[in-house]
Amino acid sequence: MLQNLTTITQFIIEEQRKSHAATGDFTGLLNDIVTACKVISNGVDKGELIGVLGSAESENVQGETQKKMDIISNDVMLKSNEWAGHLAAMGSEEMDDIYPIPEGYPRGKYLLVFDPLDGSSNMDVNVSVGTIFSILRAPEGVDKPTAADFLQPGTTQVCAGYALYGPSTMMVLTTGQGVNGFTLDKDIGEFILTHRNMTIPADTGEFAINMSNYRHWEPPVRRYIDECVQGKTGPRGRDFNMRWVASMVAEVHRILTRGGIFMYPIDEKLKSKGQGGKLRLMYEANPMSFIVEQAGGMSSTGRERILDLQPNDLHQRVPVILGSKNEVERVVGYHSEG
Ligand code: AHG
Ligand code: MN
Ligand code: MN
Numbered sequence: 001m002l003q004n005l006t007t008i009t010q011f012i013i014e015e016q017r018k019s020h021a022a023t024g025d026f027t028g029l030l031n032d033i034v035t036a037c038k039v040i041s042n043g044v045d046k047g048e049l050i051g052v053l054g055s056a057e058s059e060n061v062q063g064e065t066q067k068k069m070d071i072i073s074n075d076v077m078l079k080s081n082e083w084a085g086h087l088a089a090m091g092s093e094e095m096d097d098i099y100p101i102p103e104g105y106p107r108g109k110y111l112l113v114f115d116p117l118d119g120s121s122n123m124d125v126n127v128s129v130g131t132i133f134s135i136l137r138a139p140e141g142v143d144k145p146t147a148a149d150f151l152q153p154g155t156t157q158v159c160a161g162y163a164l165y166g167p168s169t170m171m172v173l174t175t176g177q178g179v180n181g182f183t184l185d186k187d188i189g190e191f192i193l194t195h196r197n198m199t200i201p202a203d204t205g206e207f208a209i210n211m212s213n214y215r216h217w218e219p220p221v222r223r224y225i226d227e228c229v230q231g232k233t234g235p236r237g238r239d240f241n242m243r244w245v246a247s248m249v250a251e252v253h254r255i256l257t258r259g260g261i262f263m264y265p266i267d268e269k270l271k272s273k274g275q276g277g278k279l280r281l282m283y284e285a286n287p288m289s290f291i292v293e294q295a296g297g298m299s300s301t302g303r304e305r306i307l308d309l310q311p312n313d314l315h316q317r318v319p320v321i322l323g324s325k326n327e328v329e330r331v332v333g334y335h336s337e338g
């Protein structure tokens with residue numbers, strides 16, 4: 001057992017060696033992200049013992065009341081990743097503007113965007129939360145990046161991943177060569193490769209959507225869910241199961257484990273608030289779409305492939321429909337039928 005362990009660092013170094021351009025910069029960056037996630041995991045674990053449950057008195061740029069742990073996790077990500085010289089700037093759900101690398105630290109060639117604590121409404125009820133991140137290249141020759149430099153389509157991501165703080169803490173990531181999962185062994189403080197080459201089955205009998213929004217949905221989404229709910233005697237001729245954790249990380253992880261479809265579609269209520277969706281393109285939809293596609297799944301707004309979207313704002317929101325290929329294709333088909 002012991003002599004066969006592969007740590008996340010070893011895995012990444014070996015993966016990078018295969019690409020001749022590797023300089024060690026990327027491995028260093030990933031190590032700092034891993035450290036940040038271990039620190040966040042520790043905070044999430046301790047919970048009320050260290051007084052990190054509950055809300056802060058602030059609101060973020062999304063108009064959400066921030067949880068104490070949203071702010072702490074954001075800070076941990078910044079502090080862990082600002083000093084080493086791998087990054088030119090960072091962007092986060094919890095910050096209005098981009099975070100340039102402070103004077104006094106070297107600047108590097110990558111940009112990092114993250115959702116420091118995904119599903120943070122679950123913190124106080126002791127249900128799984130996570131951290132989502134996406135690594136982009138800073139445009140060449142740009143010394144001090146602006147927010148506009150972050151607005152690259154998801155297809156340009158160098159790496160995307162998430163940490164899931166659940167019964168086990170896990171890290172799942174892709175650099176465009178498949179998806180691999182690592183479990184944190186807290187005794188030795190290392191993420192160990194436990195889920196090699198994760199893949200999403202093309203078919204599924206499980207959907208995830210917040211049903212309380214039913215009355216606001218567009219007709220194609222209603223049609224799809226209506227058909228699922230009708231079960232064996234309906235047009236699909238089979239029964240479906242439903243899950244809704246309200247942590248995208250947990251939903252995507254379930255889909256990577258046993259298949260499924262996850263939807264946070266556009267609806268009339270979101271439109272009336274001027275929003276293009278609920279989930280954020282840069283630090284939720286894009287990284288998760290990269291992972292899902294790399295695992296053989298599909299990810300769409302219902303009308304377009306998410307990874308092809310040209311972002312127009314760091315905090316842009318989009319509809320998200322992702323998971324098992326045949327089901328996502330079906331929902332996309334319903335959209336194109338009108
Ligand atoms: P966050 O906690 O980072 O703001 O993200 C919450 C997101 C996502 O994780 C989840 O799928 C969705 O919001 C839940 O939304 P509802 O509360 O509307 O179900
Ligand atoms: Mn939030
Ligand atoms: Mn989130």
Ligand code: MN
Binds near residue numbers: 115116
């Ligand atoms: Mn969040």
